[in-house]
Amino acid sequence: MPFSKGSLLLVDYTATVKDTNEVIDTTSEEEARKHNIYDPNRVYEPRLVSVGDGWVLKGFDEALLNADLNEEITVDIQPEKAFGLRDPNKVRLIPLRKLGDKADDVNVGDMIEIDNRVGIIRSISSGRVQIDFNHRLAGRTITYRFKVLKTLEDDIEKVTALIRRRMPVDANKLGLSLNSSVGMLEVSVPKEYYMQEGLQVIKRAIANDIFRYVQSVKGVRFVEVYEREEPREKVEDEGEGKGRKIEGQEHAVGVGEGEGEEKEEEQVPLLQQGVEVKTQEQAQIQTKQVQQESKG
Numbered sequence: 001m002p003f004s005k006g007s008l009l010l011v012d013y014t015a016t017v018k019d020t021n022e023v024i025d026t027t028s029e030e031e032a033r034k035h036n037i038y039d040p041n042r043v044y045e046p047r048l049v050s051v052g053d054g055w056v057l058k059g060f061d062e063a064l065l066n067a068d069l070n071e072e073i074t075v076d077i078q079p080e081k082a083f084g085l086r087d088p089n090k091v092r093l094i095p096l097r098k099l100g101d102k103a104d105d106v107n108v109g110d111m112i113e114i115d116n117r118v119g120i121i122r123s124i125s126s127g128r129v130q131i132d133f134n135h136r137l138a139g140r141t142i143t144y145r146f147k148v149l150k151t152l153e154d155d156i157e158k159v160t161a162l163i164r165r166r167m168p169v170d171a172n173k174l175g176l177s178l179n180s181s182v183g184m185l186e187v188s189v190p191k192e193y194y195m196q197e198g199l200q201v202i203k204r205a206i207a208n209d210i211f212r213y214v215q216s217v218k219g220v221r222f223v224e225v226y227e228r229e230e231p232r233e234k235v236e237d238e239g240e241g242k243g244r245k246i247e248g249q250e251h252a253v254g255v256g257e258g259e260g261e262e263k264e265e266e267q268v269p270l271l272q273q274g275v276e277v278k279t280q281e282q283a284q285i286q287t288k289q290v291q292q293e294s295k296g
Contacts, residue, residue: 002066003151005052008158008213009064012046013146017137018076024137043168046149048161050213057082060144067148077142086139091132096124111136155214159185162209166202167193175223183218185210194224 003009014026023035029044049055051064059077067073079085096103099114106112110121112131119131152158156178160171167190175188187206193199207220 002068003051003064003148005065006213007051008152008161009049009051009148010046010150010152010161011049011064011146011148013060013144015060016143016145018141018143024142048152048165057142059142060146063144063146064148067146069148069151072145072147074143074145077144079139079141082142083135083137083140086134090119090134091122091130092119093128093130096127096129099129155216158214159210159217162213163187163206165209166206169193178217180216183216184221185217185219186221186223188223188225194226 012027014023014028014031016023023031023037026032026035026037027044027047029038032038032044049064052061054061056064057077059075059081062081063073063075063077094114099106099112102112106121106124106129108121108123111118112121113119114131117133119133120136121129122132123130152161156176159176159178160174163174164171169190169192173190175186177186178184179186189199189203196202203222210217210220
């Protein structure tokens with residue numbers, strides 16, 4: 001039975017350029033390695049797609065609307081519903097010197113950014129360079145081989161998939177708690193994402209996705225827990241005695257025998273000297289007093 005707009009599906013697919021069989025995208029790690037497009041930073045698994053919401057190419061979106069669960073389908077997507085038709089107005093001829101420091105390094109086929117647009121160098125001659133700002137797959141027919149593996153119905157399944165779409169972490173690391181009586185969802189953020197650049201933007205986008213596709217959720221609370229790291233104990237040998245040193249603290253316990261007693265004995269003469277000085281001062285004062293009395 002065809003899916004409705006907004007259905008959340010898990011889809012396996014491989015996309016190729018029809019006339020060259022070049023694989024341009026796949027959810028299969030095996031296919032990626034086979035065709036030398038494997039990316040170690042990417043997670044290869046069925047892709048989450050919201051049907052009819054523009055998450056994939058328009059032609060692929062339309063094919064998903066009419067697909068059936070677990071049916072293997074092959075569809076050709078024409079350029080108008082793939083990466084667009086080629087536009088000759090997007091091909092420009094500019095002076096090579098405009099590339100600045102890059103002028104001596106560029107070659108035909110290189111991708112280059114200029115005037116905040118990315119283009120492909122088509123030719124270089126007579127001090128000029130031709131840059132094509134069309135998408136590299138513009139004008140090409142794209143073939144998709146795909147299968148819809150699952151449609152998500154459970155709220156927690158939907159939430160997990162929506163979070164992992166923007167924060168691709170192991171599902172087991174996501175701590176989720178949904179209080180259905182008030183519609184409050186609590187998400188424990190994995191520690192490896194605490195310092196992620198743009199984390200606040202990612203969390204906002206996740207919350208918006210959840211509000212759109214999970215009607216039972218009225219609020220989302222993201223939790224980050226920071227714990228104090230206790231000082232670690234380090235055991236060191238000090239001479240014949242053994243001591244236990246705690247990193248970050250100037251304190252030792254269990255010092256060698258006799259060391260503590262020697263320190264106390266060293267302090268005694270200092271105290272005695274203090275008493276003697278005080279006694280001499282008192283004697284001088286008393287002598288002066290006697291002399292004054294005798295004069296009087």
